Amino acid sequence: MGVNALALTLRIEDYRIARPNPHKGGTMATGVNRQFVLASRPTGQPSTDNFRLVEAPIPTPGPNQVLVRAHYLSVDPYLRIRMSEDRSYADPQPLGQVMTGGMVGQVIASNLASFPVADFVEGELGWQEYALTDAASVRKIDAKLAPISTALGVLGMPGMTAYFSLLEVGRPKPGDTVVVSGAAGAVGQVVGQIAKLAGCRTIGIAGSDAKLAVLREQMGFDATLNYKTEADLGRAVAEACPNGVDIYFDSVGGDISQAVFPQMALWGRVVLCGLMTQYGLAEPDVGARDMRRLLYHRVRLEGFQTEDWRDRYPEAVRRMAGWIKERKLIYTETVTEGFENTPAAFIAMMRGDNLGKALVKVGGTS
Amino acid sequence: MGVNALALTLRIEDYRIARPNPHKGGTMATGVNRQFVLASRPTGQPSTDNFRLVEAPIPTPGPNQVLVRAHYLSVDPYLRIRMSEDRSYADPQPLGQVMTGGMVGQVIASNLASFPVADFVEGELGWQEYALTDAASVRKIDAKLAPISTALGVLGMPGMTAYFSLLEVGRPKPGDTVVVSGAAGAVGQVVGQIAKLAGCRTIGIAGSDAKLAVLREQMGFDATLNYKTEADLGRAVAEACPNGVDIYFDSVGGDISQAVFPQMALWGRVVLCGLMTQYGLAEPDVGARDMRRLLYHRVRLEGFQTEDWRDRYPEAVRRMAGWIKERKLIYTETVTEGFENTPAAFIAMMRGDNLGKALVKVGGTS
Numbered sequence: 001m002g003v004n005a006l007a008l009t010l011r012i013e014d015y016r017i018a019r020p021n022p023h024k025g026g027t028m029a030t031g032v033n034r035q036f037v038l039a040s041r042p043t044g045q046p047s048t049d050n051f052r053l054v055e056a057p058i059p060t061p062g063p064n065q066v067l068v069r070a071h072y073l074s075v076d077p078y079l080r081i082r083m084s085e086d087r088s089y090a091d092p093q094p095l096g097q098v099m100t101g102g103m104v105g106q107v108i109a110s111n112l113a114s115f116p117v118a119d120f121v122e123g124e125l126g127w128q129e130y131a132l133t134d135a136a137s138v139r140k141i142d143a144k145l146a147p148i149s150t151a152l153g154v155l156g157m158p159g160m161t162a163y164f165s166l167l168e169v170g171r172p173k174p175g176d177t178v179v180v181s182g183a184a185g186a187v188g189q190v191v192g193q194i195a196k197l198a199g200c201r202t203i204g205i206a207g208s209d210a211k212l213a214v215l216r217e218q219m220g221f222d223a224t225l226n227y228k229t230e231a232d233l234g235r236a237v238a239e240a241c242p243n244g245v246d247i248y249f250d251s252v253g254g255d256i257s258q259a260v261f262p263q264m265a266l267w268g269r270v271v272l273c274g275l276m277t278q279y280g281l282a283e284p285d286v287g288a289r290d291m292r293r294l295l296y297h298r299v300r301l302e303g304f305q306t307e308d309w310r311d312r313y314p315e316a317v318r319r320m321a322g323w324i325k326e327r328k329l330i331y332t333e334t335v336t337e338g339f340e341n342t343p344a345a346f347i348a349m350m351r352g353d354n355l356g357k358a359l360v361k362v363g364g365t366s
Numbered sequence: 367m368g369v370n371a372l373a374l375t376l377r378i379e380d381y382r383i384a385r386p387n388p389h390k391g392g393t394m395a396t397g398v399n400r401q402f403v404l405a406s407r408p409t410g411q412p413s414t415d416n417f418r419l420v421e422a423p424i425p426t427p428g429p430n431q432v433l434v435r436a437h438y439l440s441v442d443p444y445l446r447i448r449m450s451e452d453r454s455y456a457d458p459q460p461l462g463q464v465m466t467g468g469m470v471g472q473v474i475a476s477n478l479a480s481f482p483v484a485d486f487v488e489g490e491l492g493w494q495e496y497a498l499t500d501a502a503s504v505r506k507i508d509a510k511l512a513p514i515s516t517a518l519g520v521l522g523m524p525g526m527t528a529y530f531s532l533l534e535v536g537r538p539k540p541g542d543t544v545v546v547s548g549a550a551g552a553v554g555q556v557v558g559q560i561a562k563l564a565g566c567r568t569i570g571i572a573g574s575d576a577k578l579a580v581l582r583e584q585m586g587f588d589a590t591l592n593y594k595t596e597a598d599l600g601r602a603v604a605e606a607c608p609n610g611v612d613i614y615f616d617s618v619g620g621d622i623s624q625a626v627f628p629q630m631a632l633w634g635r636v637v638l639c640g641l642m643t644q645y646g647l648a649e650p651d652v653g654a655r656d657m658r659r660l661l662y663h664r665v666r667l668e669g670f671q672t673e674d675w676r677d678r679y680p681e682a683v684r685r686m687a688g689w690i691k692e693r694k695l696i697y698t699e700t701v702t703e704g705f706e707n708t709p710a711a712f713i714a715m716m717r718g719d720n721l722g723k724a725l726v727k728v729g730g731t732s
Contacts, residue, residue: 301660
């Protein structure tokens with residue numbers, strides 16, 4: 001396990017110690033295809049019992065297929081939604097089948113001229129060590145552009161989410177005050193930095209002083225708030241934002257959003273990008289639901305789904321890769337080693353243990 | 367007291383009986399200027415004790431002023447907000463001063479060439495029988511265009527609210543399903559009819575079967591729901607909107623909004639135009655606050671304030687007056703007779719007793 005950054009070496013030792021790593025070190029590929037299937041649907045927070053490790057033969061590609069060997073697997077909040085039976089997001093993950101999820105891997109056998117052996121690809125190929133795919137289900141990765149793991153993070157879905165949700169829904173103007181919830185996560189840390197590039201003042205909210213220090217000292221956040229230790233978060237937001245909040249990047253919902261809503265500025269925007277506190281609820285979330293401020297201050301709140309912007313991913317990847325090269329944008333990754341630790345990495349991410357993109361490095365790969 | 371409609375005679379006898387009228391019949395003007403001042407700030411629902419009747423001399427216009435005699439006073443939900451000390455909407459109504467509120471009246475003395483005696487004007491001139499004003503604080507009314515009372519209703523602030531909030535925030539498309547809360551109110555009944563003109567399917571929510579019958583039978587609503595008698599309003603909305611809700615016109619908040627939110631369609635719009643259930647709360651409103659549907663379905667929710675559209679009022683008045691003439695748009699007014707009944711008319715409107723625009727007809731005028 002390690003925390004990587006392209007442009008800066010981060011000192012977040014406290015944080016590294018806190019990360020669980022139930023099975024130390026990576027294991028070699030085993031000659032079979034290990035897979036995690038969904039064994040049961042969680043109530044509330046997920047546990048390792050919800051997943052079952054199974055073994056299958058390594059498959060052989062058919063016509064127009066390639067065989068991909070996983071290097072990195074992605075664990076993301078949206079997977080929690082798909083573990084439930086709620087059909088309003090997407091079709092639920094079927095029980096007994098390989099867990100869905102993003103993968104970066106290398107083509108090791110190919111019946112597709114356009115994807116020769118040794119190419120790197122990214123796609124939603126699931127929690128397994130090997131996967132068959134066709135050309136339509138993956139995109140090619142330029143390993144010279146950036147480390148391949150970034151195709152699951154800053155140059156992948158989370159980075160695209162940050163770029164399009166902030167710029168196209170939030171529509172920042174220089175001088176705007178931007179409050180970012182989930183600021184230490186894969187999306188939040190990028191949102192805050194793009195907001196800075198757009199000339200905004202940026203306030204990050206997260207649950208660890210060590211992570212907040214990284215946001216301030218390495219990523220240029222102007223101020224940060226620890227939602228776990230602030231006695232009165234609403235008042236703290238008000239004090240940190242004396243002119244109100246022009247853009248609230250909401251990835252959490254619940255009490256944190258309730259603290260921010262009353263501080264929204266005239267013509268403010270709530271970028272509704274995630275509801276981390278809501279996905280696992282066994283009972284409906286009940287709390288203050290006063291929307292008077294949104295009414296009086298003409299606030300626009302808009303739900304965002306990254307996939308709607310797929311046609312414009314190349315623009316964002318090109319621009320963000322440039323920012324990374326110029327050291328205007330840094331990112332962190334929280335990497336758990338070993339395929340067998342994928343459920344534990346997912347659960348830790350859902351608990352908020354990660355700083356930046358949470359990944360699993362599959363053993364036996366470079 | 368009476369219920370007027372320009373294009374249709376409405377039979378809503380049940381409803382008329384239900385309206386309270388503590389002081390029957392209008393009284394003549396008394397030679398002094400009677401005024402209602404705010405005596406105390408309400409907790410929860412307002413009562414007549416919050417207002418005090420005072421008398422003052424009828425004033426004389428100074429340079430560039432006119433004296434207006436009130437014909438109609440307007441009682442509107444926004445006044446409840448201003449009775450509280452909450453500064454996030456507008457400056458609170460000061461205690462001991464004449465209650466703010468819309469007035470339609472006639473110029474009876476003038477030091478302004480542009481506003482000669484006998485002109486009709488509309489402006490926020492307060493709960494009083496006579497008011498001084500300058501040219502900037504009122505607009506002239508064309509009494510030939512429509513009855514002068516409409517300048518406080520369908521061709522005034524409520525009509526402007528309906529027109530711009532639905533068309534500019536809701537952005538209806540033919541075939542959209544539009545759910546209107548507060549559908550029997552001054553704004554809601556117009557929203558539903560404009561939605562029909564725009565080719566939408568319209569479902570109205572209100573609290574009286576008699577009023578809902580008017581919406582269906584006279585105003586073309588496709589379906590209606592009584593929030594007071596539906597056992598499961600969320601299920602009723604779902605059944606009435608099998609393809610989901612494309613536009614939710616929200617003037618109430620609270621439980622009704624909570625019933626509609628989970629039915630929002632992909633790319634749906636919530637026009638946040640009022641929060642009638644929230645204005646009088648002594649304690650914060652607590653309830654379900656799950657916004658997952660807004661996230662998953664990319665819903666846009668936007669707070670609306672009519673005053674932002676002032677520059678475009680003439681367009682809306684012209685168009686809506688045309689619809690009224692063509693009998694494409696009908697409206698109702700709930701008129702309480704007698705200046706002294708203004709607080710009672712306001713309280714009844716806040717309780718939802720009105721059908722369409724709630725007005726006070728000041729005694730002794732034509």
